[in-house]
Amino acid sequence: MNRVQWSRLDAGARAALLARPAEMNAPDVSEQVAAILADVRERGDRAVRDYTQRFDGIVLNEPRVSVADMDEASATLPAALRTAIEEAAARIEAFHRAGMAADYALDTAPGVRCERMLRPIARVGLYVPAGSAPLPSTALMLGIPARLAGCEEVVVCTPPRADGRADPAVLHAARVCGIDRVYRIGGVQAIAAMARGTASVPACDKLFGPGNGWVTEAKRQVSSGAGAVGIDMPAGPSEVLVIADAGANPGFVAADLLSQAEHGPDSQVILLSDDDAMLDAVDAQVRAQLAQLPRAGIARQALACSHLVRVASLDEAFEISNRYAPEHLILALRDARAWLPRVRRAGSVFLGDWAPEALGDYCSGTNHVLPTSGAARYCSGVNVSSFQVAITVQEVSAEGLAQVGPCAAELASAEGLEAHRRAVTLRLEAAA
Amino acid sequence: MNRVQWSRLDAGARAALLARPAEMNAPDVSEQVAAILADVRERGDRAVRDYTQRFDGIVLNEPRVSVADMDEASATLPAALRTAIEEAAARIEAFHRAGMAADYALDTAPGVRCERMLRPIARVGLYVPAGSAPLPSTALMLGIPARLAGCEEVVVCTPPRADGRADPAVLHAARVCGIDRVYRIGGVQAIAAMARGTASVPACDKLFGPGNGWVTEAKRQVSSGAGAVGIDMPAGPSEVLVIADAGANPGFVAADLLSQAEHGPDSQVILLSDDDAMLDAVDAQVRAQLAQLPRAGIARQALACSHLVRVASLDEAFEISNRYAPEHLILALRDARAWLPRVRRAGSVFLGDWAPEALGDYCSGTNHVLPTSGAARYCSGVNVSSFQVAITVQEVSAEGLAQVGPCAAELASAEGLEAHRRAVTLRLEAAA
Structure with a gap:
């Protein structure tokens, strides 16, 4: 990992260090994406079938997963995994339910009653990636707030596996969320189908979920211009920023950096510390732990664009972090709670040595669909309000x-x- | 106005009737907008000055309005207008404050504390149009929730008048909101300056406010791709849908239709009624009242794309309204309150005969920056949460x-x- 001392960098070097690697390297896929969107709009299910054959190598006769297949997926899932999905769902539901807004009314003058009433977004489309791995956790993170909001129609698209079936853990997670409309469609064709509608897939009002650069570009395009649909947020590769003091556990910090780095070659991890020995120790631990990882190749690519940064003080570390606005922020600090008020921009924050970022990915209860690429400056992670509209009313x-x-x-x-x-x-x- | 009977229309005619005229007629300004954005990014204040000279005919030596000029604007404003601005501000503040979300925390398991903490978006840019008329009300609708959220830096851009000064009512409204950074910059160059920053104008995290097609396209472009900033919502021309029963007052309904139509030639107004006599009477009232309006020319163009629709029942009217998802929805119905639960998609709703839409524009207390062009399907009007981010925290x-x-x-x-x-x-x- 690149090792630098913040105070020695000039303004340009600082900006470059905090730039997202994906922004610098992203290939321009906008024309290809636009062509697929137009084709699906024109030819509907036939186009979806063609792209699924081309990109996934699957002949898709019936894109929707049958109820029998969903039942079978649940029945054949290993019990420990089934239990873990249900346990995670319960905690995610508890946390999201506690944050739900309520209707309210106020007389702003005698005889002038103003109200806000919340309504579910009627039709929502959830994209559950399954590129390098299926993500049942994403089905929970989107499906649970959609159910809490009361959305009438919830559609899931997830890429088919090599055998043409949807991943059984994703199917079980969808069932736990009360979703029975799951389609084995991935990529740009999935976004196109949910945004525009086909004979099989209903047109949705708002689309949610992470995805690769193609999916992200497709969401960007369908959310703009005439006939636009809503999207949850601009998405980018996952990222973590860790602030560690001299008392942190370098093995834990290294494990957290690696768990972010294994997401993809364009993931970014940054460690800020006011202690040289800690930076040395984490660097050594990263090397040691990396050797044991099945996805070491991916992680190594991500680490090549990542940074170990020596800061003069923790105050400086928080300045840098607020400027970077990380998706995930780990405070591996003594008395992390006392530092929390310094955090002004981040997707989700992890306090102390016993809160690995992976807990937030799965089952602490918070949502893992979070703003990346600095969007935490102006937007929030997915929550129940992401699936609602607020309508104001005046009765006079x-x-x-x-x-x-x-x-x-x-x-x-x-x-x-x-x-x-x-x-x-x-x-x-x-x-x- | 075009008069039709819904039951006699086929699916294509129904879709055409509910299509927004702006979507069909909008000229493609994306390349010109992109060129201005790039130029302001490159040349900063010098480019802003050049475009202000070209589009507004003003030589802009110092874009920022001085504190002395703001003081003078307040002092010289007619007392009745000053009072009206302050009275409206108080009601808008009361309603918005009552709807503010709070931080919360929940132990999702023993030793696992999850929290949501709200933070203001640090730097926000507010666009206050002044094309055909200055809009001090828009300064209030954006400035008050920004102050309630606690945004550290609030910037207003508003086009200069022919004499080179900013409108004094807009300046007073900004002052009432505690804003002292007002720039006499309009159009695409204003959006560019706030999104990218110049030597004079700070770069903002999120931009707010309505505008013409150029401003809308500029907001769309700066909210997408690398270096994106947030925007409040996709904007389009203003629109109203009225549902009137046989007991409604046709003069009131006509006045509401005209108050929407005078906004711009691309505004759209739709009246749905189950009573032929009501449609006749409103049509006659529109003609009569139109003759007295200074902006009759604009209103007439808007009315040419607007519709009087005979529905078979009020049930059918609500189906159509929910499909159209109007920015403003007036229920000119006996017992309008009883019909409110039928409303699933709308920006803001006005109940009964005594709630003209203009009240919501100015001073009932609700916000007038609302989703148009059907975006009410998936997004809400501006409120305090529009100026906040929610950060989740886990302490384990x-x-x-x-x-x-x-x-x-x-x-x-x-x-x-x-x-x-x-x-x-x-x-x-x-x-x-």
């Missing part, structure tokens, strides 16, 4: 209009909007 | 890890992520 009596109407009329005049003013004064005169 | 003790770690390890194995598993099991072994 004639007395209420007398209270607030003149104010509206005055402002309408100032804005030169005479018809706005008249819509108010006409009623004021009628009520008088 | 060694005992807590013993509780939930095995579940995480099991799921990590199923997903083939061995480094994830080891980050957990290494700690479990160390703690044992």
